Amino acid sequence: xxxxxxxxxxxxxxxxxxxxxxxxxxxxxxxxxxxxxxxxxxxxxxxxxxxxxxxxxxxxxxxxxxxxxxxxxxxxxxxxxxxxxxxxxxxxxxxxxxxxxxxxxxxxxxxxxxxxxxxxxxxxxxxxxxxxxxxxxxxxxxxxxxxxxxxxxxxxxxxxxxxxxxxxxxxxxxxxxxxxxxxxxxxxxxxxxxxxxxxxxxxxxxxxxxxxxxxxxxxxxxxxxxxxxxxxxxxxxxxxxxxxxxxxxxxxxxxxxxxxxxxxxxxxxxxxxxxxxxxxxxxxxxxxxxxxxxxxxxxxxxxxxxxx
Amino acid sequence: xxxxxxxxxxxxxxxxxxxxxxxxxxxxxxxxxxxxxxxxxxxxxxxxxxxxxxxxxxxxxxxxxxxxxxxxxxxxxxxxxxxxxxxxxxxxxxxxxxxxxxxxxxxxxxxxxxxxxxxxxxxxxxxxxxxxxxxxxxxxxxxxxxxxxxxxxxxxxxxxxxxxxxxxxxxxxxxxxxxxxxxxxxxxxxxxxxxxxxxxxxxxxxxxxxxxxxxxxxxxxxxxxxxxxxxxxxxxxxxxxxxxxxxxxxxxxxxxxxxxxxxxxxxxxxxxxxxxxxxxxxxxxxxxxxxxxxxxxxxxxxxxxxxx
Numbered sequence: 001x002x003x004x005x006x007x008x009x010x011x012x013x014x015x016x017x018x019x020x021x022x023x024x025x026x027x028x029x030x031x032x033x034x035x036x037x038x039x040x041x042x043x044x045x046x047x048x049x050x051x052x053x054x055x056x057x058x059x060x061x062x063x064x065x066x067x068x069x070x071x072x073x074x075x076x077x078x079x080x081x082x083x084x085x086x087x088x089x090x091x092x093x094x095x096x097x098x099x100x101x102x103x104x105x106x107x108x109x110x111x112x113x114x115x116x117x118x119x120x121x122x123x124x125x126x127x128x129x130x131x132x133x134x135x136x137x138x139x140x141x142x143x144x145x146x147x148x149x150x151x152x153x154x155x156x157x158x159x160x161x162x163x164x165x166x167x168x169x170x171x172x173x174x175x176x177x178x179x180x181x182x183x184x185x186x187x188x189x190x191x192x193x194x195x196x197x198x199x200x201x202x203x204x205x206x207x208x209x210x211x212x213x214x215x216x217x218x219x220x221x222x223x224x225x226x227x228x229x230x231x232x233x234x235x236x237x238x239x240x241x242x243x244x245x246x247x248x249x250x251x252x253x254x255x256x257x258x259x260x261x262x263x264x265x266x267x268x269x270x271x272x273x274x275x276x277x278x279x280x281x282x283x284x285x286x287x288x289x290x291x292x293x294x295x296x297x298x299x300x301x302x303x304x305x306x307x308x
Numbered sequence: 309x310x311x312x313x314x315x316x317x318x319x320x321x322x323x324x325x326x327x328x329x330x331x332x333x334x335x336x337x338x339x340x341x342x343x344x345x346x347x348x349x350x351x352x353x354x355x356x357x358x359x360x361x362x363x364x365x366x367x368x369x370x371x372x373x374x375x376x377x378x379x380x381x382x383x384x385x386x387x388x389x390x391x392x393x394x395x396x397x398x399x400x401x402x403x404x405x406x407x408x409x410x411x412x413x414x415x416x417x418x419x420x421x422x423x424x425x426x427x428x429x430x431x432x433x434x435x436x437x438x439x440x441x442x443x444x445x446x447x448x449x450x451x452x453x454x455x456x457x458x459x460x461x462x463x464x465x466x467x468x469x470x471x472x473x474x475x476x477x478x479x480x481x482x483x484x485x486x487x488x489x490x491x492x493x494x495x496x497x498x499x500x501x502x503x504x505x506x507x508x509x510x511x512x513x514x515x516x517x518x519x520x521x522x523x524x525x526x527x528x529x530x531x532x533x534x535x536x537x538x539x540x541x542x543x544x545x546x547x548x549x550x551x552x553x554x555x556x557x558x559x560x561x562x563x564x565x566x567x568x569x570x571x572x573x574x575x576x577x578x579x580x581x582x583x584x585x586x587x588x589x590x591x592x593x594x595x596x597x598x599x600x601x602x603x604x605x606x607x608x609x610x611x612x613x614x615x616x
Binding site: 046 | 320321322323324327345346347349350351353354372373375376377379380383384387408409410412413414415
């Protein structure tokens, strides 16, 4: 299962009613923070989420409203005497545009910081974080005014364990767990592979965080079949569609259009312009296109479960 | 008169209940922000204060909890298309430790930023900001782990205007106002000076913001006779006095001791450690020494008026 918390929902400015857009994903004892604007650490505490052990910070781009909380958060991690490495992932410019000045302000840290700039392929998270099996983070290019990317997090699910097959192959019961976890076991002279005792792989889980982007095809491809998509929806009004496109953003209706075409299960809107006093007012612009749309609110959380 | 708003009251970390310590002073249409930690701009909005036209940002030192809100605030000032110069004042290291990395993150601005690093004398504010007559900002060294300073803001007050003297010198009534404002006027061949028509200078106003500091004599001298002192009071317990000294901070009781010895009128405590859940619990530790002590709260404000 995957726990998701939407930490903030504002665009550009942190305002008293809404912290800047960021989301926190927790799964199997590991975690990812998506973006970190000014005030993200405080808003996370308000939402009951501690960020100090976050394994990965995934940045969508380097505009201030998505990164200016980093110096403070990294400092707080230092105060807790964290020692585990922190991975920071982002598009082109990660060092020059963000981390170099950020680390100048943070000062020394008690933990190593590993930068993954502009990854071109999906990241098998077990290669970064021991034991985070079956989890993948896949960046995808988005359409904003600067180099930018969104993220897909997927958790795959092995096929059902078939005890009859394990018995027939002579695997002792105390080794069944290893096979269920995807590891091979030795029985006499034979190596038994997980696929010999498991059924067809089952449907996993998929979470998508768009970052800032205009509507475009690659986004629809990337979000295909997601269980939850947290999407930017900077403008409420349908007649702001062209303005949104020009500024590299989306309207509520455009985010819903993406969700519909990508056949996602649920859509949460976020990254509201300051001019939106009450996002609910514009919700029908999205729900008429994609019914299962919710206006994100600071601190909102959910758990995604495997089917059946 | 001087309006003061305490924007936040936390030390080290912005927490949901308390923003980081910062204060805003407004006087005669001009303003000074003292320190700017992460979240200061949002906390200011909550307190009903707009920071985008702030004339001066006075930094006490460059620890993150006092400066990490700068990149965002400076960016917000840019978004409002501000054109007036912004003065940033601070102790040694202003450029290297703070403003160089801050401005890397802020990016371009629409307004000039003038740095005043480690000023050794009081600043007559009319030399920086046209029309801010009678106002002075005086930094004073404090005892912290890094170069640090507190600030005195003083507003002087001319003597009472004596109409009989002006009449006797033949000054036309429509020129009395200029003399009252401290300007000379010409009457026939004679230059009439303000002191010829004014009584003895009257008591002005004085506000002190300590920044982070241990208790020490220079602080008591600097705060002498202040109408309001906003003082750091990191620790509540009296038995933390030695720890406070070692860390360059004060207890509630030590802040009260300063207020008493400096004969200030009113003391507001701030910069509470995270371990203090309710500052009121420790207030008696201060009030037994200096009665007119108030536990500062986010958004608290007051107006200092001239006497009589």
